[in-house]
Amino acid sequence: MVGTSLSQNVSDGLRSVAMIGVGTGMMIYTSPQLAAVSALVVPAMAGMAIVYGRYVRRITKVELDKYAEIMKFAEERFGNVKTVKTFCREQQEVAAFDGKLDEALQIGYKETRARAIFFGLTGFCGNFIIISVLYYGGTLVLQDSLTIGALTAFMLYAGYVAISMNGLSNFYSQLNKGIGASERIWEILDRECSIPIDKGVVPLDKPLGEVGFQNVFFSFPTRPESAVLTDFSLNLIPGTTTAVVGRSGSGKTTIALLMLRLYDPQGGKVHLDSIDLRTVNPQWLRNNIGAVSQEPVLFSCSIRENILYGANPGETPSLERLQQVVEDANVSQFTDQLPDGLDTLVGQRGMMLSGGQKQRVAIARALIKNPSMLILDEATSALDAVSENLVQNALDNLIQGRTVLTIAHRLSTIRNADQIAVLSDGKIVEQGRYNELMGIQEGVFRELVASQAFGSRN
Numbered sequence: 239m240v241g242t243s244l245s246q247n248v249s250d251g252l253r254s255v256a257m258i259g260v261g262t263g264m265m266i267y268t269s270p271q272l273a274a275v276s277a278l279v280v281p282a283m284a285g286m287a288i289v290y291g292r293y294v295r296r297i298t299k300v301e302l303d304k305y306a307e308i309m310k311f312a313e314e315r316f317g318n319v320k321t322v323k324t325f326c327r328e329q330q331e332v333a334a335f336d337g338k339l340d341e342a343l344q345i346g347y348k349e350t351r352a353r354a355i356f357f358g359l360t361g362f363c364g365n366f367i368i369i370s371v372l373y374y375g376g377t378l379v380l381q382d383s384l385t386i387g388a389l390t391a392f393m394l395y396a397g398y399v400a401i402s403m404n405g406l407s408n409f410y411s412q413l414n415k416g417i418g419a420s421e422r423i424w425e426i427l428d429r430e431c432s433i434p435i436d437k438g439v440v441p442l443d444k445p446l447g448e449v450g451f452q453n454v455f456f457s458f459p460t461r462p463e464s465a466v467l468t469d470f471s472l473n474l475i476p477g478t479t480t481a482v483v484g485r486s487g488s489g490k491t492t493i494a495l496l497m498l499r500l501y502d503p504q505g506g507k508v509h510l511d512s513i514d515l516r517t518v519n520p521q522w523l524r525n526n527i528g529a530v531s532q533e534p535v536l537f538s539c540s541i542r543e544n545i546l547y548g549a550n551p552g553e554t555p556s557l558e559r560l561q562q563v564v565e566d567a568n569v570s571q572f573t574d575q576l577p578d579g580l581d582t583l584v585g586q587r588g589m590m591l592s593g594g595q596k597q598r599v600a601i602a603r604a605l606i607k608n609p610s611m612l613i614l615d616e617a618t619s620a621l622d623a624v625s626e627n628l629v630q631n632a633l634d635n636l637i638q639g640r641t642v643l644t645i646a647h648r649l650s651t652i653r654n655a656d657q658i659a660v661l662s663d664g665k666i667v668e669q670g671r672y673n674e675l676m677g678i679q680e681g682v683f684r685e686l687v688a689s690q691a692f693g694s695r696n
């Protein structure tokens with residue numbers, strides 16, 4: 239459809255150019271003086287076309303940006319409709335959406351106004367030429383410098399040229415709208431991915447899982463001025479569990495993001511089995527890490543499909559493996575009660591499951607590929623006491639033999655960790671086993687445990 243209208247526009251434009259060329263040639267041939275009079279209007283029209291073309295390109299970009307903003311707004315509000323209802327914000331949201339639509343409408347009006355002025359002026363120029371030619375041609379006829387037949391023929395050619403000019407203006411307008419719209423697309427296409435997914439070394443063997451952060455400096459690209467990690471160093475020993483604790487916003491999740499190579503640090507380095515992560519193929523790396531995030535996101539499909547989503551691309555886990563993972567993550571405990579079992583649909587973003595059920599599905603999804611490294615970012619945070627115990631027991635078994643990075647607030651989840659690293663001001667300030675850290679008088683960990691925010695959740 240787009241291709242058809244594009245080719246039609248282009249062929250209309252080319253036809254108009256050809257007709258203008260032929261018509262102008264015939265006008266010059268019939269009466270060079272009258273052709274010279276007609277040409278007087280060309281600079282004015284060219285000037286208008288340039289100004290209008292620039293304006294249309296700019297306003298089309300603004301218009302498309304506004305549409306994108308409206309779509310984003312609608313998607314976010316519809317996606318979080320429960321929150322909107324909980325806060326009784328329906329009317330405000332409708333009003334805000336109306337406001338945005340109105341802004342888009344105003345931009346549309348501006349574009350239409352510019353189009354009307356441009357087409358009005360080009361039409362005026364065309365009529366002005368016809369009147370000028372009639373007047374000057376009439377004078378030439380009276381002076382016997384031109385025959386009535388030649389004037390009539392000239393008028394006919396001028397008419398063809400005027401019609402073609404109108405067609406060309408239309409094409410020009412569409413062309414500039416297209417250029418304005420495509421500028422956005424080129425901008426997006428030209429953006430280079432800072433961490434290309436399919437580049438870098440792919441080691442032949444499965445990683446041992448020795449992860450090291452060496453004097454890492456990191457700030458998010460959107461906030462380069464506020465450093466999250468400053469001179470951060472930590473070693474994750476293969477087959478052991480390291481828990482990172484710290485105040486909210488201290489950068490615990492950021493460590494997981496660096497380990498997954500979703501970002502590269504600005505200073506220092508992160509390495510896996512002595513290989514700098516900057517040189518490693520991100521896809522290979524992520525295929526070897528299972529991750530359960532703070533707020534698990536499920537897709538709108540069945541529980542089974544959500545769990546299998548965690549398998550490495552191109553691999554289909556066996557039914558036994560799936561059943562094993564479902565048992566280990568305690569997913570079967572609630573799917574057995576559901577009429578469709580594992581084939582139960584979870585709804586958009588998993589909204590038809592409870593927080594704890596979603597978390598267990600997310601744990602099963604992380605484990606299905608049998609990764610050698612696990613990142614558990616508050617993996618048990620959404621579970622009630624009973625499910626937390628069940629899942630924690632399952633996790634205790636599943637973490638055997640894997641390098642685990644646990645980001646936790648709850649003492650119950652880190653008491654058995656092989657080492658606990660306390661993050662403060664972007665670096666590790668204390669490190670050791672639970673009892674060792676509790677033994678440090680006025681230590682940060684002790685303070686964290688004692689503090690209400692930390693202690694109250696145990």
Ligand SMILES: Nc1ncnc2c1ncn2[C@@H]1O[C@H](COP(=O)(O)OP(=O)(O)OP(=O)(O)O)[C@@H](O)[C@H]1O
Nearest residue numbers: 458460461466484485486487488489490491492493
């Ligand atoms: N995508 C992002 N862009 C910019 N800043 C970010 C981004 N993500 C996190 N931050 C900021 O980085 C800092 C560290 O965030 P992080 O999520 O690592 O903290 P955290 O210790 O895991 O917190 P919590 O325990 O509350 O989950 C915070 O100040 C946060 O506001």
